[in-house]
Amino acid sequence: MPTSKDRLGLKSHPARLYSKHENGEVTCHLSPRQCRLRPGQPGFCRVRQNEAGELVTLNYGVSVQLTQEMIETEAVVHHSPGEAILSLGNIGCMLNCDFCHNWKTSQFRYVEKKDIHHYTPEQVVETALSKGIGILSWTYNDPVVWHEFVCDTAKLAREHGLLNLYKSAFSISAQAIDQLHPVIDIFSLSLKSMDPDFYRRVTKGRLEPILEGIKQVHAYGDRHLELSNLVVTGLNDTLPEVEKVVTWMLNNLGEEVPLHLVRFHPDYKYTHVGRTSIAFLKEARLRALEMGLKHVYLGNVYENHEGLNTYCSHCRHLLVSRFGLQTQTPGIDPAHRCRNCGASTPITFVPLKKSKTEMRHRREEENMTRFLWHGDINACHVMLHNPTAVPLTVVCTADSASDACGQEIRLAPGERWRFIASRKAPLEKGVQLIHPAPVQVSFAEVLDRAHFPTEALDGQAQQDLT
Ligand code: SF4
Numbered sequence: 001m002p003t004s005k006d007r008l009g010l011k012s013h014p015a016r017l018y019s020k021h022e023n024g025e026v027t028c029h030l031s032p033r034q035c036r037l038r039p040g041q042p043g044f045c046r047v048r049q050n051e052a053g054e055l056v057t058l059n060y061g062v063s064v065q066l067t068q069e070m071i072e073t074e075a076v077v078h079h080s081p082g083e084a085i086l087s088l089g090n091i092g093c094m095l096n097c098d099f100c101h102n103w104k105t106s107q108f109r110y111v112e113k114k115d116i117h118h119y120t121p122e123q124v125v126e127t128a129l130s131k132g133i134g135i136l137s138w139t140y141n142d143p144v145v146w147h148e149f150v151c152d153t154a155k156l157a158r159e160h161g162l163l164n165l166y167k168s169a170f171s172i173s174a175q176a177i178d179q180l181h182p183v184i185d186i187f188s189l190s191l192k193s194m195d196p197d198f199y200r201r202v203t204k205g206r207l208e209p210i211l212e213g214i215k216q217v218h219a220y221g222d223r224h225l226e227l228s229n230l231v232v233t234g235l236n237d238t239l240p241e242v243e244k245v246v247t248w249m250l251n252n253l254g255e256e257v258p259l260h261l262v263r264f265h266p267d268y269k270y271t272h273v274g275r276t277s278i279a280f281l282k283e284a285r286l287r288a289l290e291m292g293l294k295h296v297y298l299g300n301v302y303e304n305h306e307g308l309n310t311y312c313s314h315c316r317h318l319l320v321s322r323f324g325l326q327t328q329t330p331g332i333d334p335a336h337r338c339r340n341c342g343a344s345t346p347i348t349f350v351p352l353k354k355s356k357t358e359m360r361h362r363r364e365e366e367n368m369t370r371f372l373w374h375g376d377i378n379a380c381h382v383m384l385h386n387p388t389a390v391p392l393t394v395v396c397t398a399d400s401a402s403d404a405c406g407q408e409i410r411l412a413p414g415e416r417w418r419f420i421a422s423r424k425a426p427l428e429k430g431v432q433l434i435h436p437a438p439v440q441v442s443f444a445e446v447l448d449r450a451h452f453p454t455e456a457l458d459g460q461a462q463q464d465l466t
Contacts, residue, residue: 001320001336003419004046004108004109005058007008008058008062008113008116009090009113009116010058010062011035011060012056012058013057013058013148014055014056015028015030015048015054015057016030016147016148017030017147017173017175017176018030020053020054024038024050024052024053025037025038025039026050026055028048028054028055029173029175030048030094030144030145030147030173030176031094031172031176032173034173035048038050039052044094044204045094045108046092046108047059047090047091047092047147048146049376050417052324057148057149058092058246059090059149060118060148061118061120062090062117063088063089063116063119063247064088064091064105064452064454065117065383065418066073066086066088066124066127066418067174067418067419067420067452068419068420069084069085069087069325069419070082070083070325070326070327070422071137071165072084072322072326072449073087073137073329073420074087074167074188074449074450075167075188075260075262075299075427075449076186076188076224076226077227077230077260077320077327078224078258078295078310078346078348079186079224079347079348080134080135080163080326080348080349082326082329083134083135084131084132084134084135085133085135085136085137085138085165085360086124086127086128086133086135086136087139087140088124088136088137088140089102089105089141089143089452090140090141090145090146091105091106092106092108092141092145092146093106093107093141093142093144094142094144094145094172095171095205096203096204097169097192097202097203097204097268098203098204098268098269099230099266099268100251100267100268101448102140102141102450102451102452103268103270103452105141106140106142111162112253112256115454121152121156122156124153125156125160128157128162129160129162134162135163135186136157136163136164136165137165137167138154138165138167138168139167140450141452142169143166144168144169145169147179150180154180154218155183157183163185164183164184164185165184165187166186166187166188166190167190168187168189169203169205169210170189170190170210170213170214171191171205171206171209171210171461172209172211173209174213174216177213181217181223184421185223185224186224186226187217187223187225188226188227189213189217189225189226189227190228190229191210191211191228191229191242192229192236193207193236193244194207194230194241194244194248195207195244198235198236202235205370209316211248213250214252214253218257225253225257226258226259227243227253227259227260228260228343229242229245229260229278230262230264231284232264232270232276233264233273233276233277235270236396237277237337239287242284242287243288243291246259246291246292246293247291249293249428250291250292250324252274252407255292255294256295257293257295258295258296258297258346259288259293259295259296259297259406260297260298260299261284261285261298262300263275263276263278263281263300264276264300264317265448267297267347276384276420278301278303281298281301282307285297285298285307293419294346295310295346299449301324301425302323302378302423303323303426304323307340308321309321309322310345310346310347311338312331312338312343312345313343313346314338315340315341315343317338319331319347319391323423323424323425323426324379324422324423324424326422326423326425330441332345336349348386363438366435367434367435368432368433368435369433369441370432371430371431371432372429373423373429376447377445377447378422378423379422379446380444380445381419381443381444381446381452381453382414382418382420382433382441383417383418383441383442383444384415384433384435384439384440385415385439385440386411386416386439387414387439388413388414389414390413391412391413392410392438392439393408393410393411394409394411394435394436395407395409395435396409396431396433396434397431397434398421398430398431398432399427411439417452418444422446442457443456443457444456444457
């Protein structure tokens with residue numbers, strides 16, 4: 001009978017961070033779980049195992065499709081606003097959260113071969129450079145269990161002038177964090193609760209090492225850090241729960257680290273409740289501000305609300321306005337100071353390679369395919385495939401104007417490309433692609449931030465306006 005490794009076509013790669021025992025067992029030191037494994041035995045994450053007395057990783061270079069998104073997708077709002085990122089996710093996880101929205105890739109037994117792609121560090125870096133994307137984002141299922149590939153690729157990326165963003169639930173050992181420190185520039189970390197029992201029951205992990213890990217990153221003093229608290233209906237959606245998170249942040253990180261109160265949607269094993277109440281998120285945000293945090297944001301909320309924006313700490317002038325994942329910086333001057341009072345802002349700007357944004361109009365012979373926003377769906381992954389032997393160009397634009405102009409995306413012969421499109425304004429109807437007939441276009445609905453949908457739509461929610 002084929003093993004899971006054979007079923008998915010995975011190969012072994014030497015792992016780091018483990019110790020050997022005289023009886024052939026090994027102990028993995030990557031996450032706080034510290035799995036002790038007999039020969040042949042996989043760890044809790046199922047992507048590391050003992051092979052003949054050596055620890056190997058099975059997911060080196062194994063990824064979901066590379067996807068272009070924007071930095072706000074990763075709950076990062078105080079660094080490079082609106083900047084394009086190249087998102088990478090893998091398979092497996094050191095946790096098993098009941099409400100995981102990436103469970104089809106994070107939980108090894110549900111992973112399907114169709115969702116697996118293989119990349120080398122060089123291919124990842126070349127893709128970012130060729131598309132003009134300045135930041136790699138290690139995200140989705142969780143980058144912790146991809147440690148060797150993350151470290152190798154992030155190092156290469158830095159050598160080529162790229163930045164690295166690490167979005168994680170951060171159940172990771174102190175040694176592993178020390179290995180990430182030289183190569184990761186931006187940490188977007190999730191603190192799900194201050195209740196150890198919550199972590200044990202709902203995530204199958206432990207709270208204490210996560211708190212220690214966040215403190216370790218903060219103590220380096222030279223890395224960008226933002227925190228998210230997923231507010232889950234019926235589990236932690238009360239003011240006392242939020243107050244415990246805020247108190248811990250104030251006592252351990254200070255008042256400047258941004259906190260994102262993130263809206264949850266039902267998924268995986270936790271589907272018997274509704275989405276988090278936006279009214280509660282707004283109330284919780286006000287409480288967190290009252291308690292002393294300076295920057296508290298709402299996540300996964302598509303409406304015009306001050307909880308999405310950044311204001312000057314000195315004069316309260318609007319610095320950055322946001323709608324969903326879209327960003328504008330009307331209040332920041334070219335020197336990156338407040339346009340109103342000249343004070344410095346809490347936003348970090350780093351010179352990055354900019355994505356090319358060339359505008360052009362639709363040509364007669366091209367097709368148009370649309371995806372319409374509906375219900376809670378305010379974002380989608382657009383998947384393009386150029387099956388021909390010649391380069392082709394696709395134009396992506398918002399709304400439904402027939403004489404649309406928009407951003408050009410160049411596809412090499414045979415290339416597949418994936419990127420996120422999201423609603424930019426309340427009245428916007430959808431996104432549209434103008435493309436040569438041979439280019440295949442499909443969509444997958446993105447429910448929330450850092451969500452990698454594995455199923456493409458069957459065509460009902462998209463309209464071909466050829
Ligand atoms: S990464 Fe964590 S869960 Fe996976 S084998 Fe190592 S200690 Fe176990």
